[in-house]
Amino acid sequence: MTSQERHTDNSHSGTRPESKTLGVAMIGYAFMGKAHSNAWRNVASYFDVPAFERKVLVGRDAEGVAAAAATYGWAGSETDWRAVLDRDDIDIVDICAPGFMHAEIAIAALNAGKHVLVEKPLANTLGEAQAMTEAAQAARxxxxxxxxxxxxxxxxxLALARELIAEGRLGNIRHVRAAYLQDWLADPEAPMTWRLRKDKAGSGxxxxxxxxxxDQVLFLLADQVIxxxxxxxxxxxxxxxxxxDGGLEEVTVDDAVWATLNLASGAIASVxxxxxxxxxxxxxxxxxxGEKGALLFDLESLNELSFLDSTVPVREQGFRRILVNEPEHxxxxxxxxxxxxxxxxxxFTHQIRDFLLAIGSGTEPSPSFEEGLAVQRVLSAVEESSAAKSSIIQLTGPPAGSTTLEGA
Known part of the structure; x- marks a missing residue:
C-alpha cells in the first residue's frame, strides 16, 4: 500500500482486512496514555480497521490504573506488564511508559510475538534504540x-506538505527551519518531575x-542527515x-537545544x-x-498550510492559505x-488507524523502528557535538529500512 493509498482510503465500505479480533494492551496511563486511549476508543467509528478489543491498561499503581481503565474504556487493568505478555488474548502492546522503560518492554513484547507501538523517542540511549531495532527486524x-x-x-x-514536496512543487529543497517552543518550565520554581531526570527521561x-x-525534517523531505x-x-x-524536605534537586537534562543538520540532498536544516x-x-x-516555492506550517493553526509558488509571475506571488479540510486531503x-x-x-486516531491497517495487511508500518533509530542517531550526535563544543559530527550511512518516499 502506498503513502497516498494509506492516507485516502477512508471509506467504511468493503471487508475488514483482518478477521481475527485483536486484543490490545496499553502500558502507561498518564498524558500519552490518555491521548492513545482516546484514539483507540474512536478509530473504529471513523475508519475501516481490523476488529480489536481494548483488553487491559497497565500501570504501577493498582488503584490509579483501575480508575483510569474505567474512565478510558479498557476492559481491565494490571500492574505487571510482564504478566500481560504471557496472555494469549493480547496481540498488540501500546507502550506509553517513560523512555527508560521502552527498550525492556518493547523487546520483551516483540519476542513474545506481540505487535508493538511505542511512543517517541524510541529509547533513552542509542544503544537501547539499536537493540530495539534489531528485535523489531527479527520479529518482522x-x-x-x-x-x-x-x-x-x-x-x-503536514501529510499534504509531504505530498506537495514529493510532487516537486517546491523543486530542490534548499533549507528548512524547524522551531518547537514551549514554556512549561519557564518558571524556575516549577517543581521537579521525571522528565527532568536523565536516568528516567534520557534528555530534556x-x-x-x-x-x-x-522527524518532520526527515519525513517531509524523505532525506537523510549526514x-x-x-x-x-x-x-x-x-x-x-x-x-x-522540600529541598532543591539537580536538573540533569537540557532546557533548550540548537542544531544544524546537513542532509544528503544538500539541504540544510536548522532546529x-x-x-x-x-x-x-x-x-x-x-x-x-525550495527553488520553486515554499511552505509554512504552525502547529497552533494545524488545519492550515501556507504555500508560495515562485514559478508564477512576481506580480502574482505571495503565500496563500490552504485550509486542509477537504475530503481530498x-x-x-x-x-x-x-x-x-x-x-x-x-x-493519534490516524496513527492507530495506519498501525492497524498495516497489521491487517501484513505490511510494514511507518515510521518503523529503523526510522526511530535514524532520529535517535541525530539526537545522540547533537549531544556529542554540544559536549565537544560545536564540533561537526559525521553520520555514516542511513540505517537499514530508513525513510523512503514510497514507504512512509
Whole structure:
C-alpha cells in the first residue's frame, strides 16, 4: 500500500482486512496514555480497521490504573506488564511508559510475538534504540509489526506538505527551519518531575520535542542527515524537589537545544527547541524553502498550510492559505464537512488507524523502528557535538529500512 493509498482510503465500505479480533494492551496511563486511549476508543467509528478489543491498561499503581481503565474504556487493568505478555488474548502492546522503560518492554513484547507501538523517542540511549531495532527486524521476519509514535506525521496539513514536496512543487529543497517552543518550565520554581531526570527521561527538550522536529525534517523531505552540529543548555540547574524536605534537586537534562543538520540532498536544516520559551505553549513551526516555492506550517493553526509558488509571475506571488479540510486531503474523508476543523488528538486516531491497517495487511508500518533509530542517531550526535563544543559530527550511512518516499 502506498503513502497516498494509506492516507485516502477512508471509506467504511468493503471487508475488514483482518478477521481475527485483536486484543490490545496499553502500558502507561498518564498524558500519552490518555491521548492513545482516546484514539483507540474512536478509530473504529471513523475508519475501516481490523476488529480489536481494548483488553487491559497497565500501570504501577493498582488503584490509579483501575480508575483510569474505567474512565478510558479498557476492559481491565494490571500492574505487571510482564504478566500481560504471557496472555494469549493480547496481540498488540501500546507502550506509553517513560523512555527508560521502552527498550525492556518493547523487546520483551516483540519476542513474545506481540505487535508493538511505542511512543517517541524510541529509547533513552542509542544503544537501547539499536537493540530495539534489531528485535523489531527479527520479529518482522515472523510477521510481527512495530511502529514508533511520531503522531505529527498524521496531521493532515503536514501529510499534504509531504505530498506537495514529493510532487516537486517546491523543486530542490534548499533549507528548512524547524522551531518547537514551549514554556512549561519557564518558571524556575516549577517543581521537579521525571522528565527532568536523565536516568528516567534520557534528555530534556532534545528527546521530548526535538525528536518531533527532526522527524518532520526527515519525513517531509524523505532525506537523510549526514552531518550534525549542536548545542544544549540548561537554564535552571536546580528545582524544588518532590521529597518531604522540600529541598532543591539537580536538573540533569537540557532546557533548550540548537542544531544544524546537513542532509544528503544538500539541504540544510536548522532546529531550535525549548521548554523555557516564555509565552509559547506548544508552538511547532516549520518553514521549507525550495527553488520553486515554499511552505509554512504552525502547529497552533494545524488545519492550515501556507504555500508560495515562485514559478508564477512576481506580480502574482505571495503565500496563500490552504485550509486542509477537504475530503481530498489526507485522512479528511472520514471526518466532518469542509471547514469543520480537526484537532491535535486526531493525529493519534490516524496513527492507530495506519498501525492497524498495516497489521491487517501484513505490511510494514511507518515510521518503523529503523526510522526511530535514524532520529535517535541525530539526537545522540547533537549531544556529542554540544559536549565537544560545536564540533561537526559525521553520520555514516542511513540505517537499514530508513525513510523512503514510497514507504512512509
Amino acid at each position: 521476519a515472523q510477521g510481527v509489526q512495530s511502529m514508533i509514535g511520531f503522531n505529527y506525521r498524521r496531521i493532515p496539513a 527538550a532534545l528527546g521530548d520535542i526535538a525528536s518531533h522536529a527532526i 552531518e550534525v552540529s549542536g548545542r544544549t543548555h540548561t537554564f535552571t540547574t536546580h528545582r524544588p524537589g518532590t521529597g518531604l 531550535e527547541v525549548s521548554r523555557v520559551a516564555t509565552g509559547q505553549k506548544n508552538s511547532l513551526k516549520l518553514e521549507i524553502y 489526507p485522512y479528511l474523508g472520514a471526518w466532518w464537512p469542509q471547514g469543520h476543523v480537526l484537532g491535535w488528538e486526531h493525529s
